[in-house]
Amino acid sequence: MTETGTGAAREPVVSGRVWTVPNALSMLRLVGVPVFLWLILTEHDTAALIVLALSGVTDYLDGKIARRYGLISRLGQLLDPIADRLYILSTLLGLAWRDIIPWWLVAVLLSRELFVLALGPSLRRHQLAIPPVHFVGKAATFNLIYAFPLLLLAEGGSVVADIARPMGWAFAWWGTGLYWLAAVMYAAQIRGMVKHKKAVSA
Template sequence: MDTAEDRIWTIPNLLSFLRLLGVPVFLWLILGPKADGWAIALLMLAGFSDWLDGKLARAWNQTSRLGRLIDPAADRLYILATLLGLLLREIIPWWLVALVLARDLLLLCMVPILRRLGYGPALPVHFLGKAATANLMYAFPLLFLAAHAGWYSEISAIFGWAFVIWGTGLYWWAGVLYVVQVRMLARAPR
C-alpha cells in the first residue's frame, strides 16, 4: 500500500526535477557562450523554485521521501556547478572550491554509517543548512556580476564575498552538526 511519503508525482517533486534539469543548462551557459545574464537568471529561478517547492510541499501536505532526496541533491549540484563555473572562469580561487567540497565529502562519509544504523542516506535538513545554502545561492550571482565591468561590479564583489564567507562558514557549521547528530545516533542505545 502506497503512503503519502511514497508519492513521486507531486508539484514540489516536479519543481525539484526541473531544477535538476537546469544544472547542465546552467553549466553550458557559463562555460560555453558565457551568457552570464541568462545563467544568473537561471540560478535565481533555481533558488526561487527551491524555496517554492518546500513551501508547497508543506502547505499542500506533499512531502515525500523522494522530495527529501532530490531537493538537497539539486542544491548540491547547483552549488557544485556554480563553483566549477566560477573556478574555470577564474572568478574564485581554488581553495574556496576545495573548502566547500571538503564539507560535502565529509558528509558523504556519513552515509554508510547512517545506512548501518537503519536511517536513510541523509538526516533531515535543518535550518542552518538551509541558511548556508541560501547564502551561497545569493553569493554566486553577485560574484558573476562582480566579474563584469560596470557601476555594479564593486558593490557586487563586496556583497558576493560577504555572502560566500558567511555561507561557507554556515555550510561547515551545519556539516559539523550533522556529524554530531550521526555520532549521537551511533552511540544511542538501540
C-alpha cells in the first residue's frame, strides 16, 4: 500500500525523451566547447569569457527547467556532466598551453576523470544506471568554472589582475578538492548500488 499525504519527497520521474528544452540547452553547450577552446588558444579572451558565461547560464537553466516542468531525462542526465567535463577539460588544456596554469594541475584533475571512468565497467557489469550528479560535484564544477576566467583575467599587472589572481586560485583549490571528493562519493554510491543489487538478487 502506498502512503499519500505524508509530505515525503518523491523521486523525480526520469523519462526517455530526447527532444526537450533542457536537452537542447545541453546540446548547445556541447556545440560551444570547440568554439570556446579555439577562442582560448587564439587569445580572444573576451569572447572566450562570454562563451563561458553563456555556458554557465544554460547549465543553470537546463537543470532548473528540467526540475520545474518534469523534463528530467536519461539523455539529460548523461549530457549535463559530459558538457561540464568538456568545458573543464578544454579550459585546462587552453590555459596550460598558454602557461597560465601549471601542467601538474591538469594532471591532478585529469587523473580524477580517469578514476571516474574506471568505475564504468562496474556499472555495466551489474547493469546499473548512471547515478545522478551529486550536489558536491556541481559545486566543484561551479568553483572550477569560476576559477578559470578569473585566472585568465589575472594575466598582466593591472589592478584587475591583482584582484582576480588570489580569487581565481582560491576557486581553483576549492574546486579541485571538491572534484576529488565528489569522485570518492560517486565510487561509494556505486559500491552501495552494487551491494544492494547483490542483496536483492540473493
